[in-house]
Amino acid sequence: MTPEQEQQARNQAFYLLKKYTSFTFLDQARLRYQGFLDAFVNQLKTPPLAVQNYRYAVHAQTRHEEEYKEFLRQMISMEQGLALLRSTHHKQEAYNTISRTDFMEQLFGRYADEKGVCIDPFYIALGIVYEHPGNSIHPSNHTAFIKDVIIAAAMNSTRRITTSNLKDYDPFRLVDWNSLRQSQKWTYETLFFEPEWPIPRIFPDYLPSCPSYNRNHQDQIFTGGTIPTDGIWEPWFITPIFKNTDPAKMAAKVGCPNYFLAGAVATEYQLEGMDTWEEVWWRLLWEDKRYLDGTIPAEEADYLKTRPPVAPQIFTDHKAYPGDVCPITGNWHAPHMQGKTVRVEAGNIMPGSKINAAGNAVTWYLKV
Structure with a gap:
């Protein structure tokens, strides 16, 4: 990236x-x-005709009432967690309480498989779309209120990823189910990965500036140390990676900013496009003191904005495979190559490997 692109x-x-x-x-x-x-409780009170005519309707009604109670218990945890977030500086406790809300197991996990949720008229009326065993939970496959739950779960998961310092949370899993890569913390690659997930990355017309690089060596935390403050930290590599011809102008590599909770262990950092983990110095950019004065920052009003509708991407019948000679100049898209789109000139060789990390054949499709 150029300095301007990196600042953006x-x-x-x-x-x-x-x-x-x-x-x-x-x-x-x-x-x-x-x-x-x-919507769930309204269907319990007034079941649609398909639910009433279900041959197991009486038994299912009893089960749905118990399922509703479980959903309700989980919602109480989320409401309690949000109340904590607005009233205490113990953010870890608030986030942990919010994380107890997870409808996905009942809708798509083992419980759902055992109860046949995906073929239950009650849940079909709420938006579950049954295609085959092991039904995908990607939002595009489901509609209405079920889709809302999936998006809410993705939002909750995004927060967990953002504040986690464990390898268990893999940002690529949100957008590419075939990826084998993991990431302890966000990189520019994972944070801006394409195609977009259920949570669109929408920015305001005026984007606030990130604080300047923290060049203070005194308060930096080395990998393995304990983070003392809730906030956004930036990873600095130990040795200069970007080397200029003039030794006096050598600049240290600085990775993508990340959020840490106080008490977390400072992680290693995986540079974009690399499979190795590097020990780094983490330096504080911004201390999180939100909500301690009882107010919500004005900029959060922008978080509710939605993106104007855009025309869907249209793909032609033209396709090619990695290693082939490009037949037509244009933008080519490979769904099994991390959803990448590249511009290739006619006569050049189509890029990439013929097989991705998950063993799927890679095909490039020409976009209109």
Whole structure:
């Protein structure tokens, strides 16, 4: 990246990290869960005809009432967690309480498989679309209130990823189910990965600037150390990676900003496009003191904005495979190559490997 591009990426990363850990963002997830619950209880009171005619209707009604109670218990945890986030500086406790809300097991996990949720008329009326065993949970496959739950779960998961320092949470899994890569913390590659997931990356017309690089060596935390403050930190590599011909102008490599909770262990950092983990110095960019004065920052109003509708991408019948000679100049898209789009000139060789990391054949499709 050029210095200008890197500053723009820092601004966007800083904005998203604050958004993904904000009260407003998580309250939007709560509202989606609540919409599902309201529709659920309305169906319990007034079942659609398909539900009434279901041959196991009496038994299913009893089970649905118990399922509703479980959903309701989980919603209470989310409401308690959001109340904590607005009233205490113990953010870890608040986020842990919010994380107890997870409708996905009942809708798509082992419980759902055992109860046949995907073929239950009650849940079909709420938006579940049954295709085959092992039904995908990608939002595009489902509709209505079920889709809202999936998006809410993705929002909740995004917060967990953002504040986690474990390898268990893999940002690529949100957008590419074939990927084998993992990431302890966000990189520019994972934070801006394409195609977009259920949570669109929407920025305001005026994007607030990320704070300047923290060049203070005194308060930096080395990999393995304990993070003392809730906030956004930036990884600095130990040795200069970007080397100029003039030794006096050598600049240290600085990675993507990340959010840490106080008490977390400072992680290693995986540079974009690399499979190795590097020990780094983490330096504080911004201390998170939101909500301690009882107010919600004005910028959070922008978090509720939606993107204007855009025309869908249209693909032609032209396709090619990695290693082939490009037949037509244009933008080519490979769904099994991390959803990448590249511009290739006619006569050049189509890029990439013939097989991706998951063993799927890679095909390039020409976009209109």
